[in-house]
Amino acid sequence: MRAAWYESNGSARDVLRVGDMPKPEPASGEVLVRVHVSGVNPSDVKSRAGRPLAGPKVVPHSDGAGVIEAVGKDVPAARIGERVWLWNGQWKRALGTAAEFIALPAEQAVRLPDAVDFAAGACLGIPALTAMHAVSLHDPLEGKTLLVTGAASAVGHYATQIAxxxxxxxxxxxxxxxxxxxxxxxxxxxxxxxxxxxxxRVHDLTSGKGADGIIDMDFSSTAA
Structure with a gap:
């Protein structure tokens, strides 16, 4: 299969290589996904730039979207052909989504509705799950007013939608x-x-009451 990988830390320009690698096989409890779109997160960039490598060759990117092509033992064969979005594909693993195929635990391949394209699915993963956890801290939400800093960022946008x-x-x-x-x-x-x-502005928009809670996407800058 075709894939991108790096063998040492550094900038994308300096260390990324593109070539052929063996196609992975799904182990027990895993699915093999043909990747249509690979999603890039800041954590992927930071990992490539300076974090210890998970293997001799690291295929980057944790998120993505595609179609299940094969399943391992204990995974229903009915999942073959299913459109899915992927999360944490390269977490503590050497082979991420910047490749034609990825094998990963079945629960990390989530059904993607037909109305959602692969590009949108590849953007979910880490940002949407982070947003979901942040929003859930404020449950129950009905009737509450929340301030979301960085509401136009990836995580902030999802947090705004979900809340x-x-x-x-x-x-x-x-x-x-x-x-x-x-x-x-x-x-x-x-x-x-x-x-x-x-x-x-928050004071004015809430008639002096203030927000019931805050979801802060950039605490270090906000605190400063």
Whole structure:
């Protein structure tokens, strides 16, 4: 199969190679997925840049989407042909989604609805699961107002969508040029943190009550 890999840490330009590798076989409890789209996360870039390698050759990227082509023992054969999105494909493993095929635990290949394209599916994984965990910390959500900082970021966008769908009212922060992305996700307002007083705007938007909770996508910068 064709794949991209690296054998040492460094920039993509310096260390990534593209070539042929053996096609993996699904072990017991695993599925073999033909990858249609590979998703890139900041953690993938950081791993390639400086984290210890998980093997002699590391195929990067944890997230992706594709179609199950084969299954290992104890996985129903009915899953063959299923469209799926993938998460943590390269977590503590050497072979990620930047390849034509990946074998990984069956539970990490989640059915992708026919109406969702592979590119959208490949963007779920780490960002959407992180957002889901963050939103769940505020359960129950019905009727609450949450402030989502960085509501136009990948995780912030998903958090806004998920929380809105579960009954919360979202106030987001985003730069002026990206505010539309936050509003499209369901935020009732997008505060430009570069030019507006966020505390005052939240106070005004909640009639002085303030937010019931905060989902902060960039605590280090916010705290500073």
């Amino acid at each position: 809105t769908a579960r009954g919360a009212r979202i106030i987001g922060t985003a730069s002026a040029e990206r505010s539309g992305h936050a509003l499209d996700a369901g935020a009732v307002a997008a505060i430009d943190y570069k030019t507006e007083d966020v505390v005052r």
